[in-house]
Amino acid sequence: MRVLVYGSGQLAQMMYLAAAPLGVIVSAVDVSNETVVHPVSKEPTGVSLQNAIEDANAITVEFEHVPEHLLLDADKSGKLFPNVASILAGADRVREKALLSKHEIPNCPYLIITDVTDLDNVIASLGERVIFKASRDGYDGYGQWRMQSADQLEKLKSEFAKLDLVKVPLIAERMMQFDREISLVGARDSEGNVSCFSLAENLHFEGQLHVSVAPITDLSDSLQSQANEIFEKLATAMDYVGVLAVELFQCGEELLVNEIAPRVHNSGHWTQQGCDTSQFEQHIRAVLGLPLGAVDVRGVSAMVNIIGCTAFSRDLIGIAGAHLHWYGKEVRTKRKMGHINVVADSHSHLGNKLAQLLAFLPVEHFPELEAEANRLKNYTK
Amino acid sequence: MRVLVYGSGQLAQMMYLAAAPLGVIVSAVDVSNETVVHPVSKEPTGVSLQNAIEDANAITVEFEHVPEHLLLDADKSGKLFPNVASILAGADRVREKALLSKHEIPNCPYLIITDVTDLDNVIASLGERVIFKASRDGYDGYGQWRMQSADQLEKLKSEFAKLDLVKVPLIAERMMQFDREISLVGARDSEGNVSCFSLAENLHFEGQLHVSVAPITDLSDSLQSQANEIFEKLATAMDYVGVLAVELFQCGEELLVNEIAPRVHNSGHWTQQGCDTSQFEQHIRAVLGLPLGAVDVRGVSAMVNIIGCTAFSRDLIGIAGAHLHWYGKEVRTKRKMGHINVVADSHSHLGNKLAQLLAFLPVEHFPELEAEANRLKNYTK
Numbered sequence: 018m019r020v021l022v023y024g025s026g027q028l029a030q031m032m033y034l035a036a037a038p039l040g041v042i043v044s045a046v047d048v049s050n051e052t053v054v055h056p057v058s059k060e061p062t063g064v065s066l067q068n069a070i071e072d073a074n075a076i077t078v079e080f081e082h083v084p085e086h087l088l089l090d091a092d093k094s095g096k097l098f099p100n101v102a103s104i105l106a107g108a109d110r111v112r113e114k115a116l117l118s119k120h121e122i123p124n125c126p127y128l129i130i131t132d133v134t135d136l137d138n139v140i141a142s143l144g145e146r147v148i149f150k151a152s153r154d155g156y157d158g159y160g161q162w163r164m165q166s167a168d169q170l171e172k173l174k175s176e177f178a179k180l181d182l183v184k185v186p187l188i189a190e191r192m193m194q195f196d197r198e199i200s201l202v203g204a205r206d207s208e209g210n211v212s213c214f215s216l217a218e219n220l221h222f223e224g225q226l227h228v229s230v231a232p233i234t235d236l237s238d239s240l241q242s243q244a245n246e247i248f249e250k251l252a253t254a255m256d257y258v259g260v261l262a263v264e265l266f267q268c269g270e271e272l273l274v275n276e277i278a279p280r281v282h283n284s285g286h287w288t289q290q291g292c293d294t295s296q297f298e299q300h301i302r303a304v305l306g307l308p309l310g311a312v313d314v315r316g317v318s319a320m321v322n323i324i325g326c327t328a329f330s331r332d333l334i335g336i337a338g339a340h341l342h343w344y345g346k347e348v349r350t351k352r353k354m355g356h357i358n359v360v361a362d363s364h365s366h367l368g369n370k371l372a373q374l375l376a377f378l379p380v381e382h383f384p385e386l387e388a389e390a391n392r393l394k395n396y397t398k
Numbered sequence: 399m400r401v402l403v404y405g406s407g408q409l410a411q412m413m414y415l416a417a418a419p420l421g422v423i424v425s426a427v428d429v430s431n432e433t434v435v436h437p438v439s440k441e442p443t444g445v446s447l448q449n450a451i452e453d454a455n456a457i458t459v460e461f462e463h464v465p466e467h468l469l470l471d472a473d474k475s476g477k478l479f480p481n482v483a484s485i486l487a488g489a490d491r492v493r494e495k496a497l498l499s500k501h502e503i504p505n506c507p508y509l510i511i512t513d514v515t516d517l518d519n520v521i522a523s524l525g526e527r528v529i530f531k532a533s534r535d536g537y538d539g540y541g542q543w544r545m546q547s548a549d550q551l552e553k554l555k556s557e558f559a560k561l562d563l564v565k566v567p568l569i570a571e572r573m574m575q576f577d578r579e580i581s582l583v584g585a586r587d588s589e590g591n592v593s594c595f596s597l598a599e600n601l602h603f604e605g606q607l608h609v610s611v612a613p614i615t616d617l618s619d620s621l622q623s624q625a626n627e628i629f630e631k632l633a634t635a636m637d638y639v640g641v642l643a644v645e646l647f648q649c650g651e652e653l654l655v656n657e658i659a660p661r662v663h664n665s666g667h668w669t670q671q672g673c674d675t676s677q678f679e680q681h682i683r684a685v686l687g688l689p690l691g692a693v694d695v696r697g698v699s700a701m702v703n704i705i706g707c708t709a710f711s712r713d714l715i716g717i718a719g720a721h722l723h724w725y726g727k728e729v730r731t732k733r734k735m736g737h738i739n740v741v742a743d744s745h746s747h748l749g750n751k752l753a754q755l756l757a758f759l760p761v762e763h764f765p766e767l768e769a770e771a772n773r774l775k776n777y778t779k
Contacts, residue, residue, distance in 0.1 A: 034415055037438055038670075039715070040724030040736070057418055289419075290674075293719055293741070308716025315696055334420070335689025338674055343421030355421070360674065 018305055021069050022056065023048055023087060024079030027344035027353065028281050028297075029056040031289070032079070035297035041305065044069055048083055057345070070094050075304040077259060081107035081279055082154060098207075098258040098304040099279050106255065107279035110152040110188045117274055120254045122247055124274040125266070130187040133178050139189050140167055146192040149173065153185050161224065163192070193273060195266035199233055201244040202262045202285035204299045204309055205252040212299070212309045213245045214292060217284045217320075219264070220385040225351065227385040229284045229320040231291060234364055234396055243272050251277065260285070260300035283322065283353070290340050290358040291318030316362045319371055319389075323355040326382040333357065333377035336370055368393030399686060402450050403437065404429055404468060405460035408725035408734065409662050409678075410437040412670070413460070416678035422686065425450055429464055438726070451475050456685040458640060462488035462660055463535065479588075479639040479685040480660050487636065488660035491533040491569045498655055501635045503628055505655040506647070511568040514559050520570050521548055527573040530554065534566050542605065544573070574654060576647035580614055582625040583643045583666035585680045585690055586633040593680070593690045594626045595673060598665045598701075600645070601766040606732065608766040610665045610701040612672060615745055615777055624653055632658065641666070641681035664703065664734070671721050671739040672699030697743045700752055700770075704736040707763040714738065714758035717751055749774030 018041045022029040025045035033043040033056035045056040046066060053062045053069045062069075070076065070090075076097045078088075081104050088104060091097045106112045117124045126143055129152075130136060139147055145167045151160035162173055177187065198221065203213035217231035233240075244265060251274075252261055262282030264275040285296035294302075294310025302309055316338075323329065327348045334341050336359070343355040359374065361367035371390035380387065399422045403410040406426035414424040414437035426437040427447060434443050434450045443450075451457065451471070457478045459469075462485050469485060472478045487493045498505045507524055510533075511517060520528055526548045532541035543554060558568065579602065584594035598612035614621075625646060632655075633642055643663030645656040666677035675683075675691025683690055697719075704710065708729045715722050717740070724736040740755065742748035752771035761768065 030418075034418055037411075037415055038721070038723040039712075040722070040726055042438075057423075293671075302715070308713050310715060310721075311718035313718070331420075332689050334683070334691060337692035337694070340419070340691075341421070342419040345421055 018042070018074045019044065019072050020301060020304060021046065021053075021073040021076045021091075022079050023077070023083045023091065025054050025056060025059055026079060027342075027346070027355075028079035030344065031286075031295075031297045031342070032281070032301060033057060035295055036301040039298070039301065039307070041301055043301070044073075045079075046087075048087060051087070070096075075306075077300065077304050078104055078280055081105075099261070100256060100258070103255045103257050103261075103279045107277055108153060110150055110276070111186055113277060114188060116251075116255070120250055122251060122274055123272065125190045125193050127188050127190040130177070130189050131182050133174055133182070136170060136174055136177070136189075139164075140170065143189060143191040148190050148192050149177075150188045150190065151185055152188055193266055193268060195268045195273070197233075197267050198264065198275070199244075199267050199272075200229075200262055200264045200282065200284040201248050202260060202282055202288070202296050203245070203248045203252070204260045204296075204303045205249075205257050206303045206309055207258050207306055209253065210309060211245075211249045211252060212312055213241075213248050214285060214288055214296065214312050215314050216241055216244055217287060219284050220389060222384050223351075225322070225324060225353075226283050227322050227324070227383070228389050229287055230364070230367070230389070230393070231287045231318050231320075232314060234393075235398065237270075239270065240267070240272070243270075247272065247274065259303045260296050283356075284320070286342065286356050287318035287320040287358055288312075289342065290338075290360050291315055316360050317364050317367045319359045319367055319393075321357045321359070321371070321374065321383065321386060322353055323357065324382060325350045325352055325354070326379055327354060328379055330377040333374055336373050336377075338370060339374065364393045364396040364398075368396065399423070399455045400425065400453050401682060401685060402427065402434070402454040402457045402472075403460050404458070404464045404472065406435050406437060406440055407460060408723075408727070408736075409460035411725065412667075412676075412678045412723070413662070413682060414438060416676055417682040420679070420682065420688070422682055424682070425454075426460075427468075429468060432468070451477075456687075458661075458681065458685050459485055460661055462486075480642070481637060481639070484636045484638050484642075484660045488658055489534060491531055491657070492567055494658060495569060497632070497636070501631055503632060503655055504653065506571045506574050508569050508571040511558070511570050512563050514555055514563070517551060517555055517558070517570075520545075521551065524570060524572040529571050529573050530558075531569045531571065532566055533569055574647055574649060576649045576654070578614075578648050579645065579656070580625075580648050580653075581610075581643055581645045581663065581665040582629050583641060583663055583669070583677055584626070584629045584633070585641045585677075585684045586630075586638050587684045587690055588639050588687055590634065591690060592626075592630045592633060593693055594622075594629050595666060595669055595677065595693050596695050597622055597625055598668060600665050601770060603765050604732075606703070606705060606734075607664050608703050608705070608764070609770050610668055611745075611748070611770070611774070612668045612699050612701075613695060615774075616779065618651075620651065621648070621653070624651075628653065628655065640684045641677050664737075665701075667723065667737050668699035668701040668739055669693075670723065671719075671741050672696055697741050698745050698748045699742075700740045700748055700774075702738045702740070702752070702755065702764065702767060703734055704738065705763060706731045706733055706735070707760055708735060709760055711758040714755055717754050717758075719751060720755065745774045745777040745779075749777065
């Protein structure tokens with residue numbers, strides 16, 4: 018069997034590696050030049066995109082920003098999973114917010130800004146602390162503006178006046194007081210079966226995910242089931258097939274959806290070592306109509322992103338339970354180069370292992386790690 | 399980093415898949431035509447063997463029957479692990495027996511037969527129940543003859559008279575009464591560190607491995623440590639670097655070495671799901687001089703070989719803990735096509751899962767499975 022993935026980065030690569038044991042060959046599409054490439058070597062396979070579409074048993078995406086004409090072309094084959102509307106909802110915050118509102122899924126109060134004059138309603142409607150996000154291409158913290166008090170509004174107005182707000186509206190969102198950011202990664206198959214991974218706790222720095230821990234500390238059954246319900250409601254409403262990630266804010270016992278990603282997700286990488294079935298294999302199973310796999314956790318996991326650096330000691334894999342996942346890309350500032358999964362039998366042991374890990378890493382590139390190691394070390398539940 | 403593997407079958411393929419996350423690219427050598435190929439697609443990479451040897455950080459083998467001139471060529475680079483003598487000891491039972499005897503490692507009593515007249519000593523020295531094995535190419539039960547009583551000796555003599563016993567001697571070995579066949583797969587790195595996986599229990603049918611279970615039932619600390627000692631003694635004596643498999647007969651609390659395989663081994667495939675580090679990743683780590691990984695087991699595993707058939711239901715992967723590993727080869731009688739790893743939290747639960755598995759498989763190709771499922775189901779320790 019064959020799966021064609023639009024996008025040829027690390028997510029396609031990890032899908033390839035997870036699919037191969039099932040006898041499933043994954044090819045990737047470099048969407049910048051519409052070339053079919055090997056997901057690991059990135060070398061052209063010599064197969065045309067049209068032939069690759071024909072040969073595929075299923076077609077999917079590794080990111081939501083695939084040019085729309087490519088999605089529509091792929092969709093004609095009847096083999097694209099998830100469906101176009103789901104992918105576009107992940108690529109466009111206006112569609113995403115409409116989806117959440119339509120299905121009454123709790124999310125942060127917002128306004129859609131298509132004209133600078135819309136800003137006049139913002140403070141009355143959302144308060145003084147507001148985050149403005151470009152509705153499209155708002156990837157990894159780029160294209161975001163924060164207002165902390167009313168006196169910043171005029172400056173933002175003049176900045177936004179330079180933008181084409183009709184073409185790319187902004188979402189103005191109330192900055193919520195939340196306890197932490199968590200995410201639910203799950204899968205839905207074409208028969209409507211849903212299977213969710215354990216909740217992950219996510220630490221961001223300058224808009225990028227740095228560390229995930231799963232299961233989250235202080236995980237209650239009610240929190241997990243609340244998240245699962247949100248997931249199932251959303252995935253069912255979207256007639257979604259594949260792995261879907263839902264980023265959430267936890268405010269006390271309440272969960273608000275921050276955003277959704279119609280694909281395997283960085284906050285689900287821990288499943289590679291931490292679960293019976295990884296999110297990558299689960300996605301491949303779902304889009305091919307194979308049964309979903311078990312999602313039992315193996316102990317407690319952390320995923321540590323390696324961002325913008327290559328200078329670390331590979332000897333970190335000598336730490337029991339530490340596994341490197343290297344993407345083989347050229348280094349660039351803020352670029353995700355790889356990640357490290359660490360598995361332990363308790364949160365406090367995980368904290369000890371993260372502390373060990375620090376010795377092998379240039380700590381300036383891992384601004385969240387030491388504090389998180391300390392927090393987990395002292396976690397006694 | 400790059401690793402070049404001589405041999406382009408499923409073992410090279412699984413090394414490739416295990417190495418890629420470490421940022422290690424594995425290429426394979428099809429030894430039949432000395433061509434460098436991709437270990438999954440088997441397509442030529444276009445790189446010459448000589449260039450591949452130069453580019454490699456380490457060179458290794460997936461089977462011991464690599465033509466000797468290729469081994470010697472590879473060895474000139476100084477990057478071949480394990481060393482040539484170790485590989486040849488696995489390919490030649492005369493060398494293997496000499497090694498075991500030299501280091502006083504318990505094994506079955508034997509004679510080397512280089513002339514038909516040597517057979518005259520066999521019964522006096524080994525008894526009437528003797529197994530004769532060709533010293534080379536004795537792979538998966540081929541090239542073996544069994545004598546159950548003295549009256550069969552004359553017939554064997556006339557059969558052996560047709561062979562070139564000087565070129566390929568026979569090993570005559572006392573057929574031992576043993577309780578079961580087990581194996582120890584472990585690794586040794588270039589600094590002499592040794593790490594052994596848990597003992598696996600192996601069920602053979604017509605000379606081929608069909609099912610492995612690890613850890614073995616009734617595993618005692620003394621049995622594991624006895625096996626580990628044998629492993630360490632052997633690996634150290636051979637100055638071995640990489641993964642080495644030692645097949646053993648258990649006779650009460652005594653262990654006898656049956657044979658050794660200087661490579662990753664079918665009876666170690668369970669480590670892919672059943673251990674923190676798989677044998678494939680462990681081998682790659684060892685030959686590259688990276689730290690060895692942890693070998694903690696995750697529950698209890700079974701590995702079920704899929705031999706000589708393709709007609710089974712892929713839906714078997716819906717069983718919680720069941721993972722398919724498919725090699726993508728054309729089907730042939732007695733050919734290993736893939737395997738299924740099943741993980742459970744106890745031997746009895748593993749038995750239940752194996753029983754579930756039967757429903758998805760053509761049972762005539764899995765002659766050992768039902769009885770093993772029943773044995774494990776009823777195992778209450």
